[in-house]
Amino acid sequence: MRVLGEWRTRTSGLLVLVALAMMPPLVAGETPGVVNVYSYRQPFLVQPMFDAFTRETGIGVKVVFAKKGLTERLKREGRNSPADLIFTVDIGRLNEVYVDGLTQPVSSAVLDANIPPQYHGPGDHYFGLTLRARVVAASNERAGDLKAIDYEDLALPEYKGRICTRSGKHVYMVALFASMIAHHGPRYTEQWMRGLKANLARRPQGNDRAQVRAVKEGVCDLALVNHYYIAKMYENPKQRAWAEAIHVIFPNQTHRGTHVNISGVALTAHAPHRQNAIRLMEFLSGDEAQSMYSQINSEYPVKPGVRWSEFLRSLGVFKADDLALGRIAALRTEATKLADKVGYNE
Numbered sequence: 056m057r058v059l060g061e062w063r064t065r066t067s068g069l070l071v072l073v074a075l076a077m078m079p080p081l082v083a084g085e086t087p088g089v090v091n092v093y094s095y096r097q098p099f100l101v102q103p104m105f106d107a108f109t110r111e112t113g114i115g116v117k118v119v120f121a122k123k124g125l126t127e128r129l130k131r132e133g134r135n136s137p138a139d140l141i142f143t144v145d146i147g148r149l150n151e152v153y154v155d156g157l158t159q160p161v162s163s164a165v166l167d168a169n170i171p172p173q174y175h176g177p178g179d180h181y182f183g184l185t186l187r188a189r190v191v192a193a194s195n196e197r198a199g200d201l202k203a204i205d206y207e208d209l210a211l212p213e214y215k216g217r218i219c220t221r222s223g224k225h226v227y228m229v230a231l232f233a234s235m236i237a238h239h240g241p242r243y244t245e246q247w248m249r250g251l252k253a254n255l256a257r258r259p260q261g262n263d264r265a266q267v268r269a270v271k272e273g274v275c276d277l278a279l280v281n282h283y284y285i286a287k288m289y290e291n292p293k294q295r296a297w298a299e300a301i302h303v304i305f306p307n308q309t310h311r312g313t314h315v316n317i318s319g320v321a322l323t324a325h326a327p328h329r330q331n332a333i334r335l336m337e338f339l340s341g342d343e344a345q346s347m348y349s350q351i352n353s354e355y356p357v358k359p360g361v362r363w364s365e366f367l368r369s370l371g372v373f374k375a376d377d378l379a380l381g382r383i384a385a386l387r388t389e390a391t392k393l394a395d396k397v398g399y400n401e
Contacts (some may be wrong), residue, residue, distance in 0.1 A: 090331045092118045093125040095143040096318060100352050104344045111338065114331050129157045136327045139332035144318040145226040150384035153180045163332055169340035169358045173379045174317060183281040183317030184339050185354035186375065188282040189231050190313065192267050192301040197276045205236065205307045207316070209277070210250025218251065219266045219275035223399030224391065228315065232390035233383045234376065235315045241389060248397045259400050260370060264288060264297070273302040286353035286366045294360045305373035312374035318354065
């Protein structure tokens, strides 16, 4: 999708640059053959699925894309909002939209059939559309023999000075910490986080790609990353060597499975085109769109049985943790407090 304009809005006292992925601006009560979308997901990641939906149904999809500020915009617009759906990544961000009262429940036999229950939000207020595995990127040179590991192992003394992660306050790390609380309780998780911090090769910094680069450069031997960044690095000539320097390990395969997060969608509280919006949600949970997510984004389909992309198949089959993501969302605040308590970023 082409970005046709930019505008600035003031949110929490800060100027936020918002890129509009459509023109003209969305207007509540437009023609019936349309769905209006607010998306934190970048246009190139979702537009192919929207185009396929339009070809199949004749219903147009108009999108506003922004890196920040869409939730605040929904709040300001209230009942007059033109938005039917909001798309975002991470269970925490989806849950915040729900907690803020900006969503409504969806009852759909199609969504129930396509999306496993652990990827439904409380009361069916939001739904996961793709899965994102939090994996260990291990050095081929210095950890080549390591083929299996648990998240719990990352706190063992044998890994001292060998691990890299991004900030403990980032949503991907917070979700992992929350899953540890769900499985082990806060006392164990606090001690585990202290052990993980003690094993870091450097202060937490950078994004997931930066962790893989650090492994390539010998800063650390192991890094926690989301799996799809590996695919993106293979597609980037400057970063391909980073990806080639590591192998992917799916943690906790002998018991509960690897922690997964989601990208997802919610129906807005005052959606003016409710039925069209639900049709789009159902389409995105179906075989065609789920396969496109796998091929284009290198994310795992949430619907069981959909064929994975060649890259995903190259990583091998793995067992995913089936912990309800609503449970993880509920523990995020506690996880953030523990990160502060152990001084994870210090």
